[in-house]
Each structure stands twice: as C-alpha cells, then as structure tokens.
Amino acid sequence: MSIVSQTQFLLRQEMSEFVCQNEGVWESCAYSRRSPFKDTPNEDAIGMIRVDDETAVFAVADGCGGMRGGEQASCIALQMLSESIERHDSGPDRLRVAILDGIEQANIAIQELKIGAACTIAVVECHRGTIRAYHVGDSMILVTGIRGRIRYQSVSHSPVGFAVESGMLCATEAMHHEDRHIVSNVVGDPRMRIEIGPSIALGQRDTVLIASDGLFDNLSIGEVVERIRKGKLPASLASLTDLAHARMLGIENQPCKPDDLSVIAIRPDPSVRFV
Numbered sequence: 001m002s003i004v005s006q007t008q009f010l011l012r013q014e015m016s017e018f019v020c021q022n023e024g025v026w027e028s029c030a031y032s033r034r035s036p037f038k039d040t041p042n043e044d045a046i047g048m049i050r051v052d053d054e055t056a057v058f059a060v061a062d063g064c065g066g067m068r069g070g071e072q073a074s075c076i077a078l079q080m081l082s083e084s085i086e087r088h089d090s091g092p093d094r095l096r097v098a099i100l101d102g103i104e105q106a107n108i109a110i111q112e113l114k115i116g117a118a119c120t121i122a123v124v125e126c127h128r129g130t131i132r133a134y135h136v137g138d139s140m141i142l143v144t145g146i147r148g149r150i151r152y153q154s155v156s157h158s159p160v161g162f163a164v165e166s167g168m169l170c171a172t173e174a175m176h177h178e179d180r181h182i183v184s185n186v187v188g189d190p191r192m193r194i195e196i197g198p199s200i201a202l203g204q205r206d207t208v209l210i211a212s213d214g215l216f217d218n219l220s221i222g223e224v225v226e227r228i229r230k231g232k233l234p235a236s237l238a239s240l241t242d243l244a245h246a247r248m249l250g251i252e253n254q255p256c257k258p259d260d261l262s263v264i265a266i267r268p269d270p271s272v273r274f275v
Contacts, residue, residue, distance in 0.1 A: 007082055010046035010262075011075055018234050024053045025272045026126055029237045032262040035214070036248055043070040043119075044212050044262035047078035049085055051095065057085060058264045059123040062139050062212040064186060065259070069117030073110045077121050077187050080106035095125055096196075099134055103187065103194055110188035118188030122154065122210050129268055131208060133197035138183050138213045141197070144225045146205035152197060153221070156213075157185035171221060175255040180217060207236075208266040214259035215240070218247040228265055237265045 010019060013032035021028045034042035043063030050056045061077040063070025084102030088094045103121060110117050120137025133141040138156035145151060155165045160180045163169035185193060202208070207228050215224065219240070227239040241263060248258040 006050050008048045009075075009078055009082075011078075012041045012071065013044075013046075013262075014042065018237060019048075020234060021048060021050070021056075022269070024050065024056065025128065025269050026056050026266055027233055027269055028056075028058065028264060028266045029233045030058075030262075030264045031237060031241050033241075033245075033260070035258045035260050036245065037258045041071050042260045042262075043074055044214070044260040045074040045078050046262050046264060047082060048264070049082055051085065055095065055125075055127045057081070057095070057099065057123060057125050058208075058210055058266060059121060060139050060210045060212055060262050060264060061119045061121045061187075062137070062214075062260070062262070064118040064120070064183065064188075067118055068115045069110075069113055070119060072113065073117040073119035073188055074121075076109050077103070077106040077119050080109055081121075081123065095127070096132070099123055099125060100194060100196075103134065103136065107187050107189070107192045111190065118186040120157075120183060120212075121187055124208055124210055124266065126208075126266065129272075130199055130201050132199050135195055135197075136192060137186050140209075140211055140213070140216050142209040142211075142221070142224065143200060143202070144207055144209070144229050145203060146207075146230050148225050148229050150221070150225065151206065152200055154195070154197065156183075156216075157195070158183050175217065175220065180257075202268050204268055204270050206267065207233075209263065210266075211263040212260060214248075214257075214261035215244055215263055217257040217259060218244050218255065233265055233267055237263065240265075
C-alpha cells in the first residue's frame with residue numbers, strides 16, 4: 001500500500017493494490033484497473049489533489065468507450081482541473097470557481113482534439129468537515145453513513161439514470177436495461193453542463209465514494225453501501241472491488257458489464273474534530 005501527498009494522478013492503471021492517503025484531515029484509498037476482457041489501455045483516470053492541510057479535491061474521469069481518444073480525454077480532464085486549482089487563490093469559495101473553470105477548460109481542450117473524444121467526470125471538493133460534489137455524465141458520487149443511510153447520491157446523466165430518478169424504472173431493471181451504456185452529458189460536447197451538489201457536513205463515520213460506471217453497472221447501490229460503510233477503509237474497498245471484478249468475470253449469476261473500474265473512497269480523519 002502506497003502513501004502519497006500533494007497531487008497524484010493515476011492514469012492507464014492496472015493496479016493490484018490501493019493507493020492510500022492519510023494526511024491533513026482526510027483519509028482516502030484509490031483503485032483503478034482495466035476491464036478484464038480488453039487489450040487497449042484503461043481509459044479511466046483518477047486525480048487526488050491536496051490543496052492544503054484542510055482541503056483536498058478528488059476526481060474520477062472515465063473516457064467514453066467506443067469513441068476515439070477516450071483515454072486521452074480523461075487525462076486532459078484531470079490535467080485541466082489540476083492546473084485550474086493551482087492558478088486560483090486558496091479558500092473554499094475560490095476552489096469552487098477553480099473546479100468549474102477546470103471542467104469547462106477541459107471541455108474546450110477535448111473538443112479541440114477534433115477526433116470525437118469525450119469523457120465523464122465526477123469531482124468531490126473536501127474542506128474541513130464539508131464536501132461538495134460536481135459531475136458530468138454517469139460516473140457516480142455516493143455519501144453514506146456507517147448505518148447505511150444514503151446522504152447523497154448523484155443522478156447519472158443518461159436516459160436510464162433519469163428514468164430511475166423519476167421512478168419510471170427501478171434500480172434492478174436499470175442494471176439489465178439495454179440502453180444503460182448511453183450517456184447524455186459528457187466533457188467534450190459543446191452542450192456540456194456541470195451539475196453541482198449541495199454542501200454536506202460529514203459525520204465522523206461517513207464515507208464518500210467516487211466511482212466510474214464500471215462499479216455501479218455491476219453492483220447494486222445496496223451492495224455498494226453494505227461493503228463500503230464500515231470497517232477499515234482499505235478492507236472495505238477491497239471487498240467492493242473484488243465483488244465487482246467477480247461480477248465482470250461472470251462468476252456469479254448476476255448482471256454483468258465488463259468495464260474499466262476506478263474508485264476513490266474518502267472518510268474524515270476520526271482524530272480530527274471541527275468546531
């Protein structure tokens with residue numbers, strides 16, 4: 001298990017162990033691995049940006065499969081995000097501007113490739129005991145308490161995701177739906193929009209999860225919550241990713257969608273108390 005600080009990118013990864021951070025006021029573990037049934041590079045990318053002792057930004061970008069340059073798009077998205085954060089003054093208000101600017105600049109840069117590349121992105125801004133989520137596409141952000149109560153869940157920008165949110169389709173039906181691969185909002189599209197979540201004050205035992213669709217296309221929300229909500233963070237994440245890979249390999253008689261898989265799990269450091 002590696003310990004990192006400052007800014008860390010995980011690109012084109014085929015990881016066999018987690019990368020963990022336990023500095024400042026946040027504990028995190030990250031994992032990224034290529035789909036088990038493809039020879040091309042992992043198109044997911046992870047970014048972990050430590051802004052100061054109390055502030056960090058975590059992001060997952062997922063290059064759109066079936067389109068040229070998906071891997072390139074996800075790398076550009078995180079690079080633009082990091083550069084924007086570095087350019088802006090510190091402070092939570094300025095950080096929000098930096099994140100939005102970074103995603104918008106990535107949208108322009110990916111379009112300028114002129115190869116039809118695109119990616120999704122999910123970002124969580126962490127300052128002291130508070131978080132805020134930003135996302136484009138179907139990479140998901142989930143916040144759960146130790147008892148399993150879901151405090152926040154992003155809505156996938158896809159026809160199936162909106163159908164589930166409206167109640168027209170149940171979550172189980174969505175996992176089997178033939179159109180679950182269709183995404184209606186991506187970085188690299190002139191019509192891109194950024195969804196901003198609410199400010200959430202975390203409890204000491206809450207867990208924040210950011211993941212590409214390789215996780216939620218293979219596991220139900222209930223299965224994800226049950227494995228990530230308790231226990232030591234590396235062990236919880238291992239339980240989650242092991243089950244996701246077993247599903248992708250068809251070991252269990254369950255919905256199966258082999259895909260690149262990238263996950264970041266984040267918790268407040270239990271030794272820190274905020275006033």
